Amino acid sequence: MGQTLTEKILEAHRVDGTVETGEEVGIEVDQTIAHDLTGTMAWLQFEALGLDEVQVEVAGQHCDHQTYQPDFKVSDDHRFLRSAAGTYGAYFARPGTGILHQVHKENYTAPGKTLLGADSHTPTAGGLGCLGIGTGGLDVATAMGGAPYYIDVPEVVNVRLEGELPEWSTAKDVILELLRRFSVKFGVGKVFEYTGPGVGSLSAHERTVITNMGTELGATTSIFPSDERTEEFLERLGRGEDYVELSPDENAEYDDEVVVDLSEIEPLxxxxxxxxxxxxxxxxxxxxxxxxxxxxxxxxxxxxxxxxxxxxxxxxxxxxxxxxxxxxxxxxxxxxxxxxxxxxxxxxxxxxxxxxxxxxxxxxxxxxxxxxxxxxxxxxxxxxxxxxxxxxxxxxxxxxxxxxxxxxxxxxxxxxxxxxxxAPGVEMPESYIGTSEADIIMPDESVDTGLVKGPNIDEVPLKNPMGSDLSGPALLKMPDNITTDHIIPATQEVSVYRSNVPKLSEYTLKRVDETFAGRAAEADGGFLVAGENYGQGSSREHAALCPMYLGVHGVLAQSFARIHKANLINFGLLPLSVDADAYERIEQGDTVEIVDDAAEAVRSGQEAFTVRIGGEWETTARLDANERERELLVSGGKLPHTRKEFADTAGTDAGSAD
CATH class of the missing domain: 3.30.499.10 (Aconitase, domain 3)
Known part of the structure; x- marks a missing residue:
């Protein structure tokens, strides 16, 4: 049986596990990216891990979300990010250089590479045959330190393109057509791999438009083959040496297929x-x-x-x-x-x-x-x-x-x-000028001596290991499709506190219930209740970190968005799935009690948990987590767990040297 392009790249980077649909695989990460709303916490976590320098080929740190620096807190964050990049060996793109996905595409994205980004639109890189995956900042921090990135091997959907786009129809309309056919939940646990004769009619840039917005389908990532259109684009960027031809095997087997006739696409x-x-x-x-x-x-x-x-x-x-x-x-x-x-x-x-x-x-x-x-x-x-x-x-x-x-x-x-x-059509320049090199500070060009932290930059909060008894009120009941923007907004008023979790946590779920943060802090533990697709949207890990800081034990939801579920686990919060009947019966304010010995049940691999609601009735909640994820949960999250692992490794190495 032949391999899909996704499987080929995963296999080439595999360091643990197996490349089989639904199985967990650990892969080596070639490149990482973060921006100013996710990077501050990622670098604080990197510092907390006790590491000396990044281990990936390219670690890009960008300042693109708060470019206008409306507050000294933002300027301080940017200065801290510059100092962190210089201290640990990352590439720093100064404010105004541009949006991380566009700047990275211009300078570093390459076919066949793995790119891990603390932003949900990291799959943009798939337009150039690069496997780009969005995740939380903590995953990026550990990957920068050389740790593998673990992911359940997604289903691979063959999106077969036929024909060519008519005048006035664009690549944006292609991805809008897919969203019209399906939904923001359709792609959860899937990769969209584009094939077929229509692929050759799209420029490399048009492909990145499609892979960027594939995130809105809920997809893990999207990817195109690397072919002569990819080579042409890289040559015009002056990076022809990065070109590698990559495509799926002719006899590759896919989990599903979608056919799109480009000639039938209209403006949407x-x-x-x-x-x-x-x-x-x-x-x-x-x-x-x-x-x-x-x-x-x-x-x-x-x-x-x-x-x-x-x-x-x-x-x-x-x-x-x-x-x-x-x-x-x-x-x-x-x-x-x-x-x-x-x-x-x-x-x-x-x-x-x-x-x-x-x-x-x-x-x-x-x-x-x-x-x-x-x-x-x-x-x-x-x-x-x-x-x-x-x-x-x-x-x-x-x-x-x-x-x-x-x-x-x-x-x-x-x-x-x-x-x-x-119709203006798609016009590519003979060559791309102004590759922003003047605005990217290379790892060996550091202008700071050590980390520079302003007064708004706080320490990384840590969670204690999971206890045996988990109980507390249902602090908030929410409908379907709650986004990370609902949980932690990205507006100017809120984003200035991204490196100050105690202050940022005051805004947690404020858009849903203004009283939530205060009630959660006073409750000393509790649970969130949600419908389907909880946590869709941005990769911001603060949407898990702030509830953790407020004492939330976990979330009872009908289903979870991929990145947010991973972030909940990374910060030691139980992501428990409940059926529609249980969701309907639970009322905000009900006492939620995990009947089982929580820590032992999680550690032992137990999937079904008995949950007592209001002291009156019981339901079954399920934990879909593998052995590695369960160890993170019991440890209180990925940061305390990984810091201990790195410390143990350093101790072992020191002992060997003696």
Whole structure:
């Protein structure tokens, strides 16, 4: 039996376990990335592990979410990240260099490599044949220290592409089509591997658009083969030496198959407030729009902004519609400026922003109340924009440009007919200039002597080992699809405390219940109750770390998002699955008691746990965790467990030297 491309890369990096669907495998990590909202805690954890320097080929530290540095706390975080990168041997991209996925793609992403990122859109790298996986910062910290990354081998879905995209249809519409067919939960535990004759019609950049937003399907990752289009892209970047041809075997066997005829794709748009609420643009055309934003790690590259610049050239945006372009990297900004497009965009009434993630997380360009925002981003969860009752649509740059011109949601095919313009298509430059090298401080160029910590940077909290008796109130009952934005928002007000867990924890689940943090702290233990797909969205580990700090023992949910479940385990919180009947019966405030000896049951491999609710009735909850994960839970989480392992190893090595 032949191998899929996913299996080939996993096997080439395997150091433990087996590459069989559903089985756990430990893989060597080649590269890591983190940004300013996840990196501070990752480096504090790296320090707590007692390590001297990173062990991966490339560790990239970026400052892209809080680029505008609205508070001294953010500036202090950036200075700390710069000092940590210099101290431990990482590459540091200064604020303004760009979004980590775009900058890493320009400089370091390579076919056949494994990339672990403290951001859920790390699968962007799959467009270049790199196995990129998003995870929590603690996993990145231990991987930087040389530890394997463990993952259950996902199912591999063959997404067979046929035909070619028609005019005005884009790679963004391809992934929106998949979201329209399926859902934000469809890809949990799966990899989407793109094959078929249609693959060759897509540039390497278009492929990264698709793999980036594959995260919204809930997928572990997405990946394309590395072929002549990959080689062409790397050559234009001046990195031709990184090219390796990679593809699945002809007789590879997949767990499932999805066929997409590219020739049938039309301009699509995700309506508020979920990325899978997708319809053809013409179905919602005519909706007045107050704000248009082009950018993000999905559509912020030079190739994304160029069609917008061409469509707006010599024209003006609608008076009622504020239009902002936030390039994904300084490279894109520089290329637009050198080719004259920045001036044309400004003349059209566009506000050209710094290269940043800011607006995507509500840390800038927050929509007005009772307004509509059309964006080329990847997420439109309610409130993520910084406005609680927002109305955010997601679309391609071409749809965004047409909408900016008319002031209402517009299918670009209709505008083209009115204006007599041709589709801009995908245009790649002969070579990419301005690769942001001036803004990346290399590991041997450190400008700091040791770690520099501002007053807002606190220590990493640790959890005690699991006890025998776990009980407490059901602190909060939540519906399906609670996101990490619900648990710990990424808005400016909150994000300044990402390196200060005691303060940050005050905002835990505030968007669901403003009283939660205070009640949890006073309860001295308790449980969260949730419906399906609990913890979807961003990889932010603070969504597990803060509940742990507040004393939460675990979560009873109908199902969990992959990254968040891993983060719960990493911080010693029990992720227990319950059926729909039990979920319906549990009331907020009920006493939840694990009848079994919790620590012994977890350690021994017990899967079914008896849970007594309100002292009156019992139900069965299940723990889906392997032996390694159970050891982490019993130890109080991955940090205390790994620190002990590293200390034991160091002691053994020292003893051997004697």
């Amino acid at each position: 748009i995700a309506c508020p407030s979920m990325p899978d609420n997708v319809v053809p643009v013409r179905e919602v055309a005519g909706e007045n729009v107050d704000q248009v934003l082009v950018g993000s790690c999905t559509n912020g590259a030079y190739e994304d902004i160029l069609p917008v610049a061409k469509l707006l050239n010599g024209r003006e945006t609608a008076r009622r519609t504020e239009t902002i372009i936030a390039p994904g990297s300084k490279q894109a900004s520089e290329m637009l400026a050198r080719n004259g497009y920045t001036a044309e965009l400004m003349a059209a009434g566009v506000n050209v922003s710094e290269a940043t993630c800011g607006a995507c997380i509500g840390a800038g360009h927050v929509p007005a109340s009772d307004s509509v925002s059309v964006r080329t981003f990847n997420r439109n969860f309610e409130g993520r924009s910084g406005m609680e009752e927002d109305a955010v649509y997601l679309c391609s740059p071409e749809v965004a440009a047409a909408t900016a011109l008319t002031g209402e949601i517009t299918d670009p095919r209709d505008l083209a007919a009115d204006l007599g313009v041709d």
